[in-house]
Amino acid sequence: MKIVEKNNFKIDYSKALNENFFRQDTKTVAKGLLGKVLVRKIRNNYLTAKIVETEAYLPDGDLSCHAAVGKTQRNAPMFEAGGILYVYFIYGVHHCINIVTELEGKGCAVLIRAAEPLMGLDIMSVNRKNNDVNKLCKGPGNLAKAFGFTVKDNFLSLCSKNLFIQDFQKNNKNDIITTKRVGINKSKELLLRYYLKDSSFVTNIKK
DNA sequence: AACATGATCAACT
């Protein structure tokens, strides 16, 4: 396997998170994913980016969670056991990727909202039709587009050599900011958005 | 009718 390295990050499948990580409490997973690296291999190329912003969507008391309406064709992946992908299409234009959490039947996930591109920037730029590194994976729609995720990728395992989350940066509690979630109208008062304080790759929210 | 968004453009500091 070709050695690939960038910003002190080196792909190492032995450091991939296993199912047990994703099957924890959703808030724990959402916070825990910050600083870790999303790795996807497509057509023998690696795309990698450090996760800097997430949102939790909870199985109980969260009307904004897609699973709150019960199991449907669209949200079916959310009811599987944690550790797989849930991708949905939104506003007729964008895809958003989520990592399913907790146990089978629960209905919850973590939305990946932004990441710091590390490797495969050339391919991400082509996918995005944009060369601005700062913005390649800024925002859930942009992130999914940079990585080439679509609804066809629903149910994909996040514990495979072609798609996994690699342990990387350790955060202090002070490094993580917690706020209300973005772009929702139900259960909007819940503080379930998390991001790394000093990252310039987090989405800029306008009030 | 609403939607877990983003690009663009006009008008303003």
Next chain:
DNA sequence: GTTGATCATGTTT
């Protein structure tokens, strides 16, 4: 530079 209006567009309710 920033801010706010507008729009693109498919799927779900």
